[in-house]
Amino acid sequence: MQSVAAAITMVRDDPFFLRTWVRYYGDLLGRENCTVVNHGHGDEVRRIAEGCNIVGIPGDPHKNFDMKRWRLLGGLVQGLRSYYSHVIVGDVDELVVLDPEVGVSLVDWLAQQPIRRLLTPLGIEVIHRPALELEPVSGGILGPRRHVRLAPHYSKPCVISLGTKIARGGHYTQASKLFAPDPLYLFHLKFCDFETYVSTLNQRNAMTETVGGDAREVSIGRHWFAEARGEDREVFARFDDLEMQEGFDLAWVRKRMKRSWKARSDTGFWQFDRPDYRLQYVLPERFVGMF
Template sequence: MQSVAAAVTMVREDAFFLTAWLRHYGGLLGRENCYVVNHGRGDAVARLAEGCNVIGIPGEPHPNFDMKRWRLLNGLVQGLRSYYRQVIVGDVDELVVLDPERGGLLEFLAEQPLRRVLTPVGLEVIHRIDIETAPVGETILGARRHVRPAPHYSKPCVLSLGTKIARGGHFTQASKLFTPEGLYLFHLKFCDFDTYVATMDRRNRVTEEVGVGVREAAIGRHWFPEARGADRAVFEAFAALEMQDGFDLGWLRKRMQRSWKPRGDTGYWQFDRPELPLQYRLPERFNGLF
């Protein structure tokens, strides 16, 4: 039984993403080292996460959902640090991946110095509906081969240091930035058109149940109908992203380092997070990773 790394997430009903999360981290770390907060104590989540450490919590809608969620996740991460060298934390549609040419993720994490926060480069897996017509099957990568750089999802999410994580997981109070070569955070929100539509319908219903507007709620703006836009138009726009040659993200890591600075007087640290109208085709070595 390994004590190198644990993975922590919180989920409500998202069976598609939870299945991918469990396949990825359960396979790499062992299910006994996966911690799933079951928001609402859903039967489907409990069933899928069998063999993991499942923590059931009440699921009543609340306008400060994100604030409450990250208060809980912060506490879990800091507690688990006493038992693991590294703790990975994030949303259920976010997966930390090591480039296969650099070895296995668990072995990589075992070699990392302690008392650090690792920030993978964020990549959104995009469904190019104009050319990727096959549905996702047992695994996502392979059926989906395109990604766009997403600085907003370059999250400080691998921790071996006692520090506070901001709501949303985008910032911590760690003052040094570590962006290891070959370490990525894959965001799956846009990996499949049909799944996106179903997920957004469900999240829109949650915000309706909360009963307050986007300005009054501590919930991601993207959960609200007014921020959704036209679903098919969102996916059709991916074709216009400028295709890049190769798969070298070193330039993005350098940008992150150059723009590293305090986030005002909040105690948190940040780098610039511009929208980048670019896309890459993943090398075949990534196929089937999750």
């Protein structure tokens, strides 16, 4: 059993993304090194995550959802650090990916990295262009989907080998040094498939309705609420307007992250600027089939 890297997430009724998460990290790390927090003790989650470490917690609707979620995840991450050199933490629709150009697996690459630091992969978002990409994603996402957009909001300090506090959402930590390795990416999958997007938001809207209150009152991301949803087809149609870029050299984005690195007011957390880049790229062939 390898002790280089573990992965942990929390999920409730997201079977499409959980299957992808378990298949990806299970193959890379071994399912015995993957932990799934099963919010609501869901039977389907247990079936999909068989072989992983499953932590069941109550699923009763409650306020302060995201605060409690990240408090739990942060505590589990720090516990797992006693047994693994690196712990990868994030939402179930996020995957940390090493550029295949490096020529080694993510585990072998992490084994070569110093510990007692945080690694921040560059955030990119897989987007579905329905008029151009007709193939379903049931057999894998990268291949049927090749378009991505820059997503600085998802450049998260999520590969952890240092004791530090993680902010709600995983977007900030109290580590004062930024390490953003060139070959490391965080793929966000929320928009990877139109039909999956619709069904997932239907489910999340129903959940927030049972909790009651607005996003600020209950500390759940605003994007989970029906009033913030908009018209689904218009959301995906706007991807057509993103400016297409040649190649896939994103070193300039990491340079801007490093130049803008600073303390986040007096909160104790650190941040870089997260501008809205209206740009899209076609993933190189080497990424096809990774998940």
